[in-house]
Amino acid sequence: MFTPLSVILYITLYIGLLFSIAQIVEKRIENKPKTATSSPWVYALSLAVYHTSWTFYGSVGFAATSGLLFLGVYGGAIIGILFWWITLKRMIQVKETFRITSIADFISTRYNRSQKIAATVTLIALIGIVPYISLQLKAIINSFELITNSPNSGAQHDLVGWLVTLLMIAFTIIFGVRKLDPTERHQGMIAALVAECIVKLIAFISIGIFATYYLFDGFGDIINRLHDANLDHVASFSATENSGLMWITLFILSFSAIYNLPRQFHVAVVENANHRHIKTAMWVLPLYMVLINLFVVPIAAAGLLMGMPSESADFFVLLLPQQSGSSGLTLLAFIGGFSAATGMIIITTMTLSTMVSNHLVLPILERIPQLKFIRSYLLQLRWLVVALILFGSLLFATEFTDTYILVAIGLISFAAVLQFSPALFGGIFWKKGNSLGALLGLTSGFIVWFYSLLVPTFIKQGWFSEALLIDGPWHIAALKPEALFGLEGLAPITHAVFWSMVINISCYIIGSLIFSPNKSERNLRTEFISSMTSRKKRKARPTGLDAYIPLHAKIEEAKNLLSNYIDADKASGEVLTIAEDLQVFHKETITIIELVEFHRMVEHVLAGSIGAASAHSAIENTIRYNPREEADLKALYSHIVSELQTTEKEDASDYAAAPTSFGLIEELQTQLDDLEDKVARQKVTIEQLEDKLETRYQEITKYRLESQKIKQENLQLTKELNLLKGSEKASNN
Template identity: 50%
Template sequence: FTILFGVRRLDPTERHQGVVMALAVESVVKLIAFLAAGIFVTFFLYDGFDDLFGQLAVSPFYDMVSRGGQDVSAYLTWMSYLVLSMSAIMFLPRQFHVAVIENSNEKNIRTAMWLFPLYLFLINIFVVPIAAGGLLQGYSTQEADTFVLTLPLLHGQPWLALLVFIGGFSAATGMVIVSAMTLSTMFTNHLILPVVEQVNRLGFLRQYLLQVRWLAVAGILLISYLFERTIGESYTLVNMGIISFAAVLQFAPSIVGGLYWRRSNQMGAILGLISGFLIWFYTLLLPSFIKSGWFSTTLLDDGPWGIALLNPEQLFGLVGLAPVAHTVFWTMFFNISLFILGSLYFEQSEEEKRATDTFVDALTVTPGFTPHAVGIPNIDLASKLQTIKALFSQYLTQEETTTIIEKCLDTTGLKGKTKVNVVELANLSSEAEKYLAGSIGAATAYQSFRRVELFNQQESGYLAKTYNEILADLKISPQELRERINYYRERDTLMVEQATVLEKRISERTR
């Protein structure tokens, strides 16, 4: 299913409306199933919330709804889970893909701002009652993953159990589909393609990117299954997820820093990521392998070579913390520290400066002038289109290449022209690069356009001279120029949309 509906083609937009619709439906099914199970446990097995929590208060499990005693580590663990959850909701590949890549309209964010928290509230409202109900029925915490299914089944409600099973199955398949789809895209765009671009002998793989993604999907699913069979017996589903959450947390400092700190750079991010992932592996993933019987427990008991300070779960003598809180502390300590120190020590390249300026000032709009075409249209458009087509044909089919070229010409207003000026050519190049980035990733698309040298030396010099003259006349920085261009592009798009709506209303009234 993942290959047929999620990775059936190299989509220039990387959007899959059918998959998103399927996810929306499974989310509703999952919510209905969970609410039905929660209502059954709370109001049929017990006499409402008061009865359930009253019985819980006099049971050995009262700590689950209390402060957990006066142990400071309980608070630190709770805080660690909050940090991990905040990070995961944004930076997990599947979450990021659905929230950002699949979002075709920024207006959807306004709906998500109230609908998503409401959904989380509804689907979590019966979590504690179901957990408490299962424990009060005498089941162990190791069976907690199946409470929502076993409680209806063992109390004469097979149809409710079937509904819960369908909800759980739909939730699991939805997560598997999106995770495999996004990870295969990342694997192809950021691991395979950079190698292909550097090794000429592997150039033939450019024509088989779709097949590479299919193999990546199969490989990811197989590795995930083997991991579950190996580690799953030793960990509950929630704890296995926490290991992944802790890994994804390592991206947070670099992403947040890159968005809001102008001094951040590539070396700082690399140092932070490497240190964070090494500490994560040593303090959380390696102990999970040990507890599953892969390695001797000596490492957890005495530390490597008998050095207690290097004990994975008590690193540098930090004791009294739960494994998750321990990992979050040390990974963030090294990750953030090296990210900041690396960014301060190493100088930014010009490309990094442009990137950070774009991110940091993304929401700043400074209107002031309307850009206009500059220069004589003396560049042969057909020859430039042939260069772009030759580049696209390395990765896409002839039909896809032709379709994208037509869209680029329509967007830039160059359809029907034979000669263009250098600014118009720059706009065409930028638009074509965006489409190619949807199929092979932004980094590879950028490098590919630099490799083909769409602009000759004279055209590049004239383009630089043109923008320098604009900057000198306006007395603004390059970043301010980009902001003003974006402002007027957005304004023109809005005016066209409003004119279309107005024409439609007038035609309806005159019928």
């Protein structure tokens, strides 16, 4: 129907159109910065990146074999969305305070900016999600083969894979990793993403209407034909064994995925411009989910009723219009599936490149003196990571084409990011959660996930002996990967979700209860939790302490630090901007609190480039206070804390950590802000009391005047009465 070269041309033109949309939006914002405010509709539609080729193609294949069970992948997500005003709003508030760059940065920031936790989350995401990217590339390649009737190998087959990968690398770098600061919103990229989300919805609904009302006479006709053909399972809620447990499993996986998938976190949290947009997304995204799944069963049924093999059900969306001779609709379906795949690829690759460079590569560079010079090329390093991730995904897809591992990878990836849930939600809602518990939970959950899901996958791939799956290692039946501790009869994904969550949650709780975090972690925990509920934005505020610290030396120190990671001119500009914001630019000397706030804002800027955990580590290792500065800061902090009586009473030795604990300074500023609010309220109360007192004084004065007037009148009347009595007595005589 289509020649390979014509399809490649259509792909190139479509991506060119996306480039144009992104470029137009970027230019408009560059020329008119005040327009850089996102629409709630744009925000809501961008969240539909949740729907990948696994939705566009895989839902139909799922329905053809398992009936309505595919809805579990979206039912749990909708339940998760219902809680967004509580959960997502808090996550966005934390992002605004700490300049969060990714889900790894978010979780590690909650747990004392732990580099180990950030690295663990990044590794889990990398191992669990990169094969999912391969699944998207494989979907593009397979759909290309179908509409061109070309073999699954050869020069043209390889060409489309490499072409798409190269275009995805270019698009991701130009609009996603063009600048070092990943907290800066990418409105051009989001605009292109929204366009893709609209295209894939229109394409899927068009195929659904075609299958339902052109090939058949509506939903009723399809249901009746399914019954006559003994295909009732396509529209059944219980088409498989243990369907009840599978429904629960899918609800759990999709509930967590709407929060934990790196691409979802980036679009929902990092790209959010206004938390009020959540309200729009809370009804737009579920509506989108309903619309894109409305015709899944009719398309699956139409393919089966027309005699297509169930093994091809994943591509009924393409095969139905193709076999009916509708070339235009076939091309639209191909572009819709292409949009579903590329949207996921771009956002996920950008997010993973940020996580890998910040939490895996950069810590290694910091520990090897000979490699520290690479820090100045961090942006180029991130471009390299983007290319490596996508080329690796392409090679993975090529190596494992038409094998078990790519068929199963969708749910396997969901189960991988499920391991973030205890640390993520525990960090938001449970104050006792700490770094040891989070690290133990993440590590143990990942090990169980790997052993119970990936190892059986590798065995079915032929990499290991089946004896491990049947008898267990060393013939220990209790350690069989798909029947841990004797739990048999469950679907592999259900079994893995159950044990990984039981062990993950148990280790998180036990580790948090037995470990007592240090003062730095407690302070950061308090600051993290308070940022989720505070309605005030933190502000720089000079104090009345003696100004004795030379500003010029501190500015040079900050410039040298920032220039290790960003361009020297930009570093100089950022430091001078901070000095202007603090209103100290024209001062020769500054106070101790101004200095600490200066360092905090430097860390804030650095966090946007290398992540909060790495930025905090760089500040701690580079910035130093002299003895007088340490003594002044310790004394000031101790005095304020004791006066406000809002923190725990601790030994004086605890406060010795104050000069190097930036969390304490944040806590101090919060306490001072609260004190100012209290003084303002008391001032209003005093003014009200003074008004009442003035009114009362006026009333008393008026009463006194009236009283004196009455006394005068009484005296006058008494005199007149006496005169009358005297006159009357004189007349009687």
